[in-house]
Amino acid sequence: MKKISIIGGGIIGLCTAYYLSKEGFSVTLFDRSDLTDGCSHGNAGMIVPSHVIPLAQPGMIKQGIKWMFDNKSPFYVKPRLDKELLQWGWKFYKHANQKHVENAMPALRDLSLLSKELYRELNRISDSFLYEERGLLMLYKSEKVGEEVIHEGELAENLGLKVDFLSKAELTRLEKGTTVDAIGAVHYKSDAHLQPQKLVAFLFDEIEKSGGEIKRNCNVNDFVIEKGEVVEVITTQGNFKTDEVVIATGTWSPEIAKKIGSNLSLLPGKGYSFTLFNEKEKPSIPSILCEGKVAVTPMGDSIRYGGTMEITHTNDIKIKQNRLRGIVNTVNEFYPNLNVQMPNEENVWYGFRPCTPSGMPIITRDKKIKNVVFATGHAMMGLSLAPATGKIVAEIISEKPLSVSTKMFQFV
Numbered sequence: 001m002k003k004i005s006i007i008g009g010g011i012i013g014l015c016t017a018y019y020l021s022k023e024g025f026s027v028t029l030f031d032r033s034d035l036t037d038g039c040s041h042g043n044a045g046m047i048v049p050s051h052v053i054p055l056a057q058p059g060m061i062k063q064g065i066k067w068m069f070d071n072k073s074p075f076y077v078k079p080r081l082d083k084e085l086l087q088w089g090w091k092f093y094k095h096a097n098q099k100h101v102e103n104a105m106p107a108l109r110d111l112s113l114l115s116k117e118l119y120r121e122l123n124r125i126s127d128s129f130l131y132e133e134r135g136l137l138m139l140y141k142s143e144k145v146g147e148e149v150i151h152e153g154e155l156a157e158n159l160g161l162k163v164d165f166l167s168k169a170e171l172t173r174l175e176k177g178t179t180v181d182a183i184g185a186v187h188y189k190s191d192a193h194l195q196p197q198k199l200v201a202f203l204f205d206e207i208e209k210s211g212g213e214i215k216r217n218c219n220v221n222d223f224v225i226e227k228g229e230v231v232e233v234i235t236t237q238g239n240f241k242t243d244e245v246v247i248a249t250g251t252w253s254p255e256i257a258k259k260i261g262s263n264l265s266l267l268p269g270k271g272y273s274f275t276l277f278n279e280k281e282k283p284s285i286p287s288i289l290c291e292g293k294v295a296v297t298p299m300g301d302s303i304r305y306g307g308t309m310e311i312t313h314t315n316d317i318k319i320k321q322n323r324l325r326g327i328v329n330t331v332n333e334f335y336p337n338l339n340v341q342m343p344n345e346e347n348v349w350y351g352f353r354p355c356t357p358s359g360m361p362i363i364t365r366d367k368k369i370k371n372v373v374f375a376t377g378h379a380m381m382g383l384s385l386a387p388a389t390g391k392i393v394a395e396i397i398s399e400k401p402l403s404v405s406t407k408m409f410q411f412v
């Protein structure tokens, strides 16, 4: 039986381990943490076929520069003179055009819809991770933002997604959980949501049930390479022989890529979330509050609020109060009855989204070391795209026909 080493136990590594073990491979997953926290735990839990437009899009640079001068804004690039940031910025600039968006949209749609189907399958195995299909509301307060949101909705509709365009009155009738102060909404009916920590727990169980091994607190330091292939994984818990390697180390992927001589342009997009329990009122449908780019997700007896995208480095673990206040203010402006207070710092979670300059994930074999597959760079859609990514990696390794094309999911 072929031995596969998966490095990284976030949602991408876990889904990859799940689908590889279903294919009958001998799977070992290594993670340097104890796997109780990280980007795949505190995220907003949204499954978003609606998100067909990549971060690299026309107008994003202008908007980003404007936001950089507002310390409560949802987007920020930590200025610093380093090679990685300059290289990433240049590549982002080269991708932020209409042609890239047109090529990216169908590719993201296909990957997302495959993922949604796979989530349905997983939900048939277990309802433990609170999967629900209620769609996603893009709420807006101004005509200007409304125009942009409606335009994006029309693009998604043209790609075959189910979209409703709601007036204020229609929105009030639909959202019965709480009062919403918005002038309208776009309702993406194909979106869904779940509780990320419960999903992760479900996957741990399933992987171990099918014989996979999960090595916690085990840092992968390096590889033994012979004749152009990785033959051993060198870790803090010893060396492990391997036939194939999957790199699913999220925002830390460039450091591990360097060990096999690959140059991966990817930066962390830091974001925050906090979760409040047993609130008197609760939205029944997840939403994005478009003016402030804040995500609001009802999860069982709690509501999770998430936002901000700070392009930074992984040592930047400070919780910036101004940006947190930006999230709180936005929530109170859209949902006046929720009356959300600034959370204490110890109740605020942060995570690093792995952001590529093209805004597209990377799901591909390495160009030089042929028994290494990359599965990373999912930015703000890692949870959403994880099952499809895991399944495709399993197809790449077992040399089966691919469920969707990976042409757009290459190194940039």
Ligand SMILES: Cc1cc2nc3c(=O)[nH]c(=O)nc-3n(C[C@H](O)[C@H](O)[C@H](O)COP(=O)(O)OP(=O)(O)OC[C@H]3O[C@@H](n4cnc5c(N)ncnc54)[C@H](O)[C@@H]3O)c2cc1C
Pocket (backbone or CB within 6 Å): 007, 008, 009, 010, 011, 012, 013, 030, 031, 032, 033, 038, 039, 040, 041, 042, 043, 044, 045, 046, 047, 048, 218, 219, 220, 221, 248, 249, 250, 251, 252, 256, 269, 270, 271, 272, 273, 295, 306, 307, 350, 351, 352, 353, 354, 375, 376, 377, 378, 379, 380, 381, 382, 383, 384, 385
């Ligand atoms: C505020 C916020 C809200 C979000 N909301 C959503 C959402 O609603 N929907 C959605 O789809 N996405 C969302 N995301 C994005 C999503 O969380 C990420 O895309 C996803 O978690 C990335 O998963 P990953 O497995 O690639 O990386 P990670 O979860 O970061 O996992 C990488 C793992 O690799 C391990 N690792 C790194 N280096 C090594 C090494 N050398 N040896 C061993 N282990 C190593 C790390 O310990 C880590 O556990 C959100 C993100 C944020 C910050």
